[in-house]
Amino acid sequence: MYGNVRDSSAAVDWAVMMMLLVGRHRLATAVLLVSVLVAGCGGGSAGGGEPGGISPQAMADALHTVIEADRTVYARHVVNRLQDQEQVIEASEHWQDDRTLPLPAQMFRMGAELAAERTDRFRYALLSKWPVNAQNAPKTEMEAAGLVAVAADPSQPFYGTESLGGVDYFTAVYADVAVAEACVNCHNAHPDSARDDFAVGDIMGGVVIRIPVG
């Protein structure tokens, strides 16, 4: 169904992706990614890639595994622990001015922008039907449909294809769950938030991963 990201520069792509991820994330998570990619390259990926290749779906799933793991670790063990539990330092939107920690959503976005500077082989973003920043509301039909779908069934990612700016993309949307009190406290209290009734465990939005195909 989806075009395979299996071209002449595939090996380089994987190397770039691995360097990106290994450089920024914990070794254990990288090992997990390696296992997923190796499985994919062997033709046994969840997305049904052809032998010797890896499907966009398997690549998106692997990327999301790392992204979600890091996001959870930062929210729980950095922000929630230091701000809400041990009250050592706060996390705030204007963290440079306030000399505080970046918010988890900012941490996510900064990582996404840095990755985008280094490769155009994938993009990822954090979106929501109830965004604090209106620019993070769904813009494309695929984003809107995906956010609805993962809110209805968080266990199932939403997959599809779309054409943006003349380029075809495999697009995957994954549920983004409020993993700590820090998440819901901040969103419920923010004057720009469209909701003030989030609870831990609620779906607050979705992670959208795009991989150019074709």
Added chain:
Amino acid sequence: MHSTLLRLVWGLATVGLAGWLAFTLANPDADRRVFQPGALTDGHHQIELACESCHAPFGGVRQEACLGCHAAELEAALDSHAASIFDDPRNAADLARIDVRACITCHTEHRPEITAVMGVTLPADFCAPCHETVADDRPTHRGLSMDTCASGGCHNYHDNRALYEDFLVERGDGGLETFAGALPPRETWVSWDAGERAPLTAADADAPAPAAGDRALIDAWAGSAHAAAGVGCGDCHRPEGTAWSDDPGLSACAACHELEPEGFLAGRHGMRLAAGLEAMSPAHARLPMRADARSRTLGCGTCHDAHAVDVRPAAVDGCLACHDDEHSAAYADSPHARTWARELSGEGPPGSGVSCASCHLPREPRRVAGAERIVVEHNQNANLRPNEKMIRDVCLRCHSLRLSIDALADPALIRRNFAGLPARHVASIDMALSRRE
């Protein structure tokens, strides 16, 4: 016969003209203004003869050229619209309407007929394509025209460090107060790698004649920080065994003072030198300058006396020796000038006086050599792009945020060098506070 001669003349003239144009185009030392499709902006006209500073040969303007000069300040400004924000396929439809990732989308050069403040060449309602529904979320914005977002004193496209909502709320209480404040003390930092040296006296002056016989010069140096630090005549005038030079130039200063030349070369005073052109002169300026200053050229020594090493004359006298516009001419009778006079006389505490340099060459916190220090930004234009940049490090030292924002949005008050109160009121603080009630 007659027409043959005409054709020959026409042909020779064409070849000659083409040859001259080709030679001029290829020669970086030639006056290539003939190729300009229109005048450059105030920010770039100084380097109009250095086409390669911005253009790729037979190509367009290089984005890297823009970023080579402006990337650092955009990063320091926490750029509200950094290109990286938009570099996601989900923005493809917006970028098709206006590709804000390229500087030249909004800042097209050589188009004086459409160039507005800050070198913007888009219509004033350029925010509309992405923010036209802002009033849906912010009732305070209902009825506001989209051409007032960036022109009304509320928002800037890049630098909103003194204008963002939480900042306004946190510091927006009160009225148009002015209080007794002071700028932080400067911290001189030099990259001096010659180790500790014993102080020098006039007897140690190693200048050749006739400089050696200039007692005023020698005495000024002997009483300076340079002599106290063991920096002798030869260290600047004859560095590393070179021949003696009466005018050592910027490189001699930069050997120890790394930060200051960096800012100087990035600003309008030094950007010609940075582009490989001869030094900036008041004769090249578009602002009104004193007639007797037209032959001067700008280097460190234009404002600073390297022998006396007293920076106070550079803070006002150095500026007014050349600048003769309305704002500069009004300084002498301004409230700021009175505070400066009190500081110079010892009546006011250090840092309480407001000189030209207080605002235009501001003392800023910067991480230098592993420590945060207060250093002087020598790019005298950086604080004016836009002028709200000076709110945090300068204005708020003595004025309320409300007064600072209103004053900087009042061109007439700026021309009077802030004599009086602003006639304009920017509603941004009122709007921000109303959302929190």
